[in-house]
Amino acid sequence: MSGQSLLVPGELSPTRSVPGNIRRPEYVGKPAPTPYTGPEVQNAETVEAMRIAGRIAARAMEEAAKLIAPGVTTDELDRVAHEYMCDHGAYPSTLGYRGFPKSLCASINEVICHGIPDSTVLRDGDIVNLDVTAYIGGVHGDNNATYLCGDVDEESRLLVERTREALNRAIKAVRPGRQINIIGRVIESYAKRFGYGVVRDFTGHGINSSFHSGLIVPHYDSPHATTVIQPGMTFTIEPMLTLGTHEYDMWDDGWTVVTKDRKRTAQFEHTLVVTDTGADILTLP
Numbered sequence: 088m089s090g091q092s093l094l095v096p097g098e099l100s101p102t103r104s105v106p107g108n109i110r111r112p113e114y115v116g117k118p119a120p121t122p123y124t125g126p127e128v129q130n131a132e133t134v135e136a137m138r139i140a141g142r143i144a145a146r147a148m149e150e151a152a153k154l155i156a157p158g159v160t161t162d163e164l165d166r167v168a169h170e171y172m173c174d175h176g177a178y179p180s181t182l183g184y185r186g187f188p189k190s191l192c193a194s195i196n197e198v199i200c201h202g203i204p205d206s207t208v209l210r211d212g213d214i215v216n217l218d219v220t221a222y223i224g225g226v227h228g229d230n231n232a233t234y235l236c237g238d239v240d241e242e243s244r245l246l247v248e249r250t251r252e253a254l255n256r257a258i259k260a261v262r263p264g265r266q267i268n269i270i271g272r273v274i275e276s277y278a279k280r281f282g283y284g285v286v287r288d289f290t291g292h293g294i295n296s297s298f299h300s301g302l303i304v305p306h307y308d309s310p311h312a313t314t315v316i317q318p319g320m321t322f323t324i325e326p327m328l329t330l331g332t333h334e335y336d337m338w339d340d341g342w343t344v345v346t347k348d349r350k351r352t353a354q355f356e357h358t359l360v361v362t363d364t365g366a367d368i369l370t371l372p
Contacts, residue, residue, distance in 0.1 A: 091212055093349055094195055096338065097205035100162050102188060103169045105178055112222050112298065115183040123297035128319035133226060133295060134360050134369070137321060140177065141228030141358050141370035144221035147171040148230060149372050151191065151219070157211040157237045161193035164217065165204035172221050180220035180227050180298055187342060192218035192231070197349045199327050199335055200289050201342040211237035214247055216354050220298065227298050229323050230370035231356040242330065243351055246283070250328045250353040253277050257306075257324045258359065261316060261366035268312035271305040274326045286327035286352070288335070289344065293322045294358055318361050321369070325356030 105111070114120035129137070151168040169190035172179050179190030187203070194202035194216040195209070202216075209215060218231035233247045253274045260273045270291070278285050285307045293302030305312050306326040331350035337343065346352055359366040 091196060091210060093197065094207065094345075096340065096343070097207040099188060099203070099205050103166070103182070103190060105173055105182070109173060109176060109178050110223070110225070111178055112180060112184075114185070114298070119185055120298065123300040125296065125300075127293050127300060127302050127321070128317055129295050129321050129360070130319070134319070134321065136224035136226045137228055137295065137358065137360070138369045140221045140223045140226050141230065142372060143172060143175050143177045143223060144219045144228040144230050145370045145372040147221060148191070148217050148219040148232065151217055152232070152234050155209060155215055155234050155236050157209055159209050161195070161202070161204040161207050161209070164193055165189045165191050168217070168219050177221040177223035180222045180229070184298060192216070194218070194354070196351050197345045199286055199329070199344040199346060199352045200354060201344055203340060203342055209236045212239050213237070214239060214243050214351060214353060218356065226296050227294050228370050229294055229298075229356065229358050231325060231354055233353040233355060246328060246330055246351060247353045249277070249281060249283070250326060251355045253326045253328060254324060254355040254357065257326065258357065258366050258368065261359065261361060263316055263318050263361060263363065265316050266312065267304055267314045267316055268309050270324055271312065272308040275307045278328050284329035284331055284333035286329065286333045286335070289327060291323040291325050291356070293320075295321050316361055318363050320361045321358065323356055323358050325354055327352055327354040
């Protein structure tokens with residue numbers, strides 16, 4: 088396990104502007120989004136719009152990830168993703184969502200999720216999760232991945248590799264007619280092989296014209312996740328695995344979630360549409 092010192096909050100840069108001609112999600116400028124009351128199953132037109140949004144989000148994440156190296160700030164990663172989305176006519180979904188101040192989440196080492204990009208400088212040996220969502224055509228596309236910064240220790244590298252594999256296995260388990268808890272069952276059973284914790288309180292979610300539709304996709308085997316998977320449903324799977332406990336603390340910023348034991352954690356995410364035979368990934372670059 089790396090001997091890196093624990094993270095502390097950095098300084099925030101001014102809010103980045105979005106060109107006025109880019110359509111905003113309805114929640115921008117509000118304390119919270121309007122609750123979604125539509126269907127979880129989407130029509131073909133909505134799915135194709137989500138494929139466009141997902142592609143932009145995936146490419147924006149790729150562009151930001153190219154900069155990951157010791158000495159680079161997470162704010163610089165945010166700038167690159169922000170500019171990519173705006174240049175392609177998309178609004179960065181996280182910007183202004185429930186007051187979140189930036190255009191992606193950058194979660195380093197012990198940060199489970201929702202890290203706010205700031206003046207924090209990446210160090211050799213860090214692992215960095217980028218979570219990018221784009222809004223265009225009235226819909227969202229949401230993805231994330233964990234990247235290695237410089238020379239990363241073997242334990243952390245394996246955690247990242249196995250978290251990616253947990254997502255891949257979960258996607259393969261999606262079938263119409265199955266209950267949605269099959270996803271968490273597959274992830275948890277795989278993670279247990281290596282003694283990893285599986286974060287329970289932060290989940291995958293339904294997504295469409297709403298960033299978070301209300302559909303919950305647990306990453307552990309929850310007996311309450313009995314929703315039956317149907318063709319046309321759109322949702323994310325985004326397992327968060329930890330080297331220690333799944334329990335967490337939250338920073339005073341109200342967003343940054345860190346493992347309670349401050350051990351490292353990794354995450355991967357795709358937005359999916361359920362097909363007649365499985366799942367189609369909508370967040371491919």
